Amino acid sequence: MKAKKKMAIIASYFADETYGLLGPQMAATVIQENTPYDCIVIAVTREDDKTLLKRALADYFGVERPIIGFSTLSGREDLFSFAKECKTEGALTILAGPQADVDCLGENNWQNHPHRFQGLTENFSFSLHGPAEQAKYLLQHLDKNAWKDTPGLLYVSKNNRIIQNPKNTWKEKYLRKVKWSNIYRIGKAGLVSHKITTGQVLQQIGCPYAAQEKRVEIDYPVPIAGIDTQKVKLSLKGCSFCDVAVDKGFYGQLDTETVVEQIRCLPDTSEGMKIPFELINENPIPGLPRLLQQTRESGIRLSQINLIVRADWFLRGEKNLRRALVLARSLGVRILLSSVGFESFDDRILRNLNKGLNVETNLQAIHLMRQLKEEFPQVWGYARSEGAIHGFIHPTPWDTEESSANIQRVLSLHTLPPDILPEHSIPLIIHHASGLGDWIRKVERREGVQFKRYGSIIGWWHEEKR
Ligand code: B12
Ligand code: SF4
Incomplete structure (x- = not known):
């Protein structure tokens, strides 16, 4: 041969x-x-x-x-x-x-x-x-x-x-x-x-939020002193910082059969179950009970499913999630809410990120996450100590003394550091082809400034004289 x-x-x-x-x-x-x-x-x-x-x-x-x-x-x-x-x-x-x-x-x-x-x-x-x-x-x-x-x-x-x-x-x-x-x-x-102990399973290509075009106004970066009241108008699909929105847009969901075939390919644990895996789908809750049912009917034993969900879609999915948790309990499967992209606890920053939700929605989601832990302590996980890393973008170009004080107030009032806040926040990263790439180029053009490039990333924190 x-x-x-x-x-x-x-x-x-x-x-x-x-x-x-x-x-x-x-x-x-x-x-x-x-x-x-x-x-x-x-x-x-x-x-x-x-x-x-x-x-x-x-x-x-x-x-x-x-x-x-x-x-x-x-x-x-x-x-x-x-x-x-x-x-x-x-x-x-x-x-x-x-x-x-x-x-x-x-x-x-x-x-x-x-x-x-x-x-x-x-x-x-x-x-x-x-x-x-x-x-x-x-x-x-x-x-x-x-x-x-x-x-x-x-x-x-x-x-x-x-x-x-x-x-x-x-x-x-x-x-x-x-x-x-x-x-x-x-x-x-x-x-x-290299042995993999946490897998991924693709269930959706792109993101439904990236299918909605919106006309938005984004504030100037605070470091440009004296002109920080100006705004830049843009048409955006999805969150302004998100490269996935630009790269993949929204193609749609894959058939449950395709998803089950992928799950079948995952390695087994020593107990003969599939290793924990992350479901790549920003809106996985509506289909979760069906997926659990279908894997059971296919004779596949799961150990844990990790979910990535937007806070608003998490709240909207409450009924289906409860059904899924009851089913998961009977099957001995854990559901870990491994990442909710809260991104910020300041409404002005959330608006500039075009997140499409506000602080109140983030807090309601946290309330539900904690409540479900009381109801399904063995099956449900959402906290940092259970392996979750929720999205918190900081610093951003829009941080002011007021926004920092605002965020601190929300964090302590709702005791977010122990279970919700990640160990490290992620600074805002502007990929040149993201929505914010267009924003910063407009600021550069209008104000005659330049921001330093670090390869494919635009360093919003590093303004250079022209
Ligand atoms: C799930 C996910 C994660 C998961 C798992 C990541 C993993 N290791 O797989 C977690 C949360 C852990 C994660 C972490 C990170 N991620 Co991530 N992640 C994703 C996400 C949302 C889905 C990836 C995926 O599995 N897609 C499904 C597959 C099937 O699609 P695909 O990757 O496009 O691949 C298809 C084609 O593109 C093609 N293809 C891919 N590679 C190749 C190679 C060849 C030769 C060919 C011919 C074709 C081909 O074939 C595939 C099938 O058709 C993507 C965004 C996205 N939606 O793509 C970001 C993404 C991959 N992550 C990204 C980044 C930056 C990170 C982090 C560095 C973030 C951070 N700062 O910590 C870390 C690094 C993790 C690591 N390297 O170990 C970037 C990568 C940027 C880039 N272009 O290099 C992406 C694209 C998002 C983004 N634009 O910011 N991530
Ligand atoms: S950050 Fe998440 S919710 Fe926002 S457009 Fe990207 S994938 Fe969708």
Whole structure:
């Protein structure tokens, strides 16, 4: 039998992570099963030694030309440089996964504004944005020019023009299967198989909130002294800081059957149950009782489902959630509300984030989360000590003494630090292609200021003189 060719996907990772890398792992599975290539995922932390990584890649590819996909790099400039080095040394480097297109293209109109993020066309042979199965055509035609017809491909032509092929849409048949044994880390002696103890299951692509277009007015950043009363008008879909809203928009829910097939692929615990997994769906509660029922009918034993929910949709789902908790109790399954994107406890900041809800809604959700703990103590989890990390964005460009005092007052009045507040807040991150990217560029243009770029991220905290 002819040996299969080889491909590897490099993705960004944190050292102590228990999660898998669903997107890259799903892509590797699609490639493995539908092309002449074996494909693995290599999870690379900032601390990993790049010389060891190089050596491991050389051992893996042997005499073959390395074909290396890069995905979910989280804006890491060390990995952008690593990709460029591999490309210079003869590898074929493909930037794929979320934001691959906009990160390759660079920031809007950077050609006329040299301080803006100039994109990654020099670091990668090309980018491929959208569903993994688009790579089938590419990998089958690498040696011929026909790869230029690959859907979703973006590349620089010989006469220096950027060519971007239209993307294919998502097809459920490719979203049924994920291998969980295809992820590796770098060890001293080469690639080491990495065991995943918390999985992810895709149930919805994108976010329904990102399907609603709204005309919004966002305040100026406070650091621009004296002009902080001005506003910027924008049309936004989804939360202003959210890259998912721009990247995926809203495609819709997957069939329960597709979701159950993915659950079947998850590794088992030593007790023969599926490992805990996060349901990737911003509005999972309406379908939760049905999902529990269907897994039971399929003979699958679950240990724990982690939910990510918006506070308003959590409140709206109360009735279904109670049904699901009763069912979960009878099945011995735990439900952990692992992340609610509260983001702030100040109404002005929530408005600037275009979160579409207010502090009162966040507090009502917290009240219900705590009440359910009293009613379903064994089945229901929501607190930091139970593994939840709720969203709290701080600092932001709109922090004032008044907003900080306001937030402090809400935190102590409702005793949020012990169970709700995460150990660390996350500073507001502005990806160049997010709604806030447009906001900050408008501020720059109007006020003749510049904010520093950190790769694909705009440093709103670092204003530079022009
Ligand atoms: C669930 C999720 C999490 C979970 C689990 C993450 C994980 N390790 O998988 C948690 C909450 C832990 C998490 C944490 C973080 N996340 Co997160 N997360 C997501 C989310 C919402 C869904 C990811 C997912 O599974 N999608 C479903 C899969 C099937 O879709 P997909 O990833 O697009 O993959 C498909 C295609 O794109 C393609 N594809 C993907 N890779 C490749 C590679 C090749 C070669 C090819 C051909 C195709 C291909 O194939 C897939 C199937 O068709 C995404 C946003 C989103 N909706 O995509 C962010 C996202 C992946 N996370 C992101 C970030 C930044 C983080 C954090 C760094 C945040 C932080 N500051 O802590 C951490 C890092 C975690 C880590 N590296 O270990 C970014 C990555 C940005 C980027 N472009 O690099 C995203 C895109 C959100 C965003 N835009 O900000 N996250
Ligand atoms: S932050 Fe969450 S709720 Fe807001 S648009 Fe993004 S995915 Fe949807």
